[in-house]
Amino acid sequence: MPARAARPVSVRGGELLREECTIEKQTSEGRRSASWSTVMNEFLKWYNGYRHAHLVFRDPDGERVRTPMQNSHQPKYGDRYYARLKALEQQMVHEYDDLHIAMLTFTGSTRNANGGWRCPADHLRDVIDSWRPDRGRGVYHTLRDSLNDYEWEYALVVEKHNSGYGHVHCAVFVDGEVTESDFHTAIDAHLRECDIAHRDAHDYYHQDDEKHPISINAVDTDLDPNREDVEDITNVGSYIGEYIGAYGESLFQRSTEELAFRAAVWASGTQLVRFSTGANKMIDQQRPDSDTPDDEPEMVEKMGFDPEADDPSQTVDGAPVKPIEGQWSIEGVGRVDESGESLYDMHRSGVQYAEIEGAQHLDPPNRKSPYRPQNVNTKTAITDFYS
Incomplete structure (x- = not known):
């Protein structure tokens, strides 16, 4: 590359x-x-x-x-994340009457305005900073407004694309049934605050459900995960853990793209997983020792x-x-x-x-207007920016 x-x-x-x-x-x-x-x-x-x-x-x-x-790049460190996720699951199942998980995906163009590759740390900061921008209201504030009537917590996970660039998943744990429309404003907030986020990768009306930036599942840990008709999440640790990365493998056995991604994360001081304050309190209650x-x-x-x-x-x-x-x-x-x-x-x-001294002219962001999508049945074209 x-x-x-x-x-x-x-x-x-x-x-x-x-x-x-x-x-x-x-x-x-x-x-x-x-x-x-x-x-x-x-x-x-x-x-x-x-x-x-x-x-x-x-x-x-x-x-x-x-x-x-x-x-945190060692394989055994994944066991810590999994243990914390399982503790959070147990506490939420105990405290919440109707646990649902909404998984939101936030990304940005990996190409700059000149058609070249973005600088990976600057790209990652652009995507992350929409959560709580320095000024104005970001994704977190929008979620807080739209989920005002619910008990909810979150976990942020930074993950790699196949290109070696990063993107962010936000797992929102909600007590009560929610729909995709409850999170449309959160996706819109990311598009508003992140200049390099384009609607074609955040189209919640896309005909293909797999391309939606929002997915919602109920949680039922009593179900048999081996049953063919099970649609609910039966193991929160495994479900969220899939987004964290290949923790089971030695670092030197992983792909060049993942090594490049982790190098940019390491250089910029970005950690891969963060729990909300309330989620951390739940984890500590479940694991007091x-x-x-x-x-x-x-x-x-x-x-x-x-x-x-x-x-x-x-x-x-x-x-x-x-x-x-x-x-x-x-x-x-x-x-x-x-x-x-x-x-x-x-x-x-x-x-x-x-x-470092600035040289922003070498990497101008590829900006687009964050237009609102229309709920129509025509298939939206997806660019190759996010492969």
């Missing part, structure tokens, strides 16, 4: 990228984004470092304890994908980790090779970010 590989990850002035994903400019003291292929190589080197590293602690008795270093084994320290974990975060270091995987005060102490990072174990001090607490 040479045309995509050569694209800078971002050209939007003032945005932050991981420092190792930027290059010093020769003509000024500023920095610019590295190419997408360079960023992917940096991402894979970073990930490879985790495979042979562990954190070394002293427990309350002074004994040395080792625990693997983890990041620590997930940490008795022989490992309980860590402070910063999870969630937050489009509103001012400082990406508050949400990225490199955020500081520390054991519970007064019970455990951290000694450093251990690495094991043919010579045995080496212990390294932890010199910095988080990810270093750099602000």
Whole structure:
């Protein structure tokens, strides 16, 4: 994919990228984004470092304890998401009388106004920022208005397209029967706030139901999922988990497109899954006990994908980790090779970010007017922008 590989990850002035994903400019003291292929190589080197590293602690008795270093791109991290989704399912089934899930899909054109490929981090930010824009009312505010008479929570999931670019799924958990029309205004809000979102990929009147940006299902966990006539969702964890990605596979066994997507996510400090505040409270009610084994320290974990975060270091995987005060102490990072174990001090607490200078003229967004569709029986043409 040479045309995509050569694209800078971002050209939007003032945005932050991981420092190792930027290059010093020769003509000024500023920095610019590295190419997408360079960023992917940096991402894979970073990930490879985790495979042979562990954190070394002293427990309350002074004994040395080792625990693997983890990041959200590892296969076992998917187990955490699944466990949290199952906890949310159990609590919602208990508290909600008639649980339904609406899955909304938000995307944007991966081609710029010049016909070239977009810079992937800028493309992803455009799509994400419609949820809660800096100014005005976005998708979240519209959902809050349209679901005012319901109890509801949500989970946001960032997923890849086959092109390596990202898009967003929003799973809306509602207590009560809802229809697609209840979410039309949310799709319209995305089109209004996201310049690169085109109606042809968000046509909720399309003749083909599979092309609708909205799907709605009831949840009944008592049904046998193996029955042929079952249309309801019987396992929320599996249903939402399908949108999160190939967590069961080692990262190096995944497609080039997924590696490229995750590299852009990693460089820009975007996390893949975020639960609403209310959903997190439900999960905590269902799982009050620590997930940490008795022989490992309980860590402070910063999870969630937050489009509103001012400082990406508050949400990225490199955020500081520390054991519970007064019970455990951290000694450093251990690495094991043919010579045995080496212990390294932890010199910095988080990810270093750099602000890049603007070169937006290299990547003008491909904007279209967000016209309202008509509920007609004629088939709408779908472009190839979102393949």
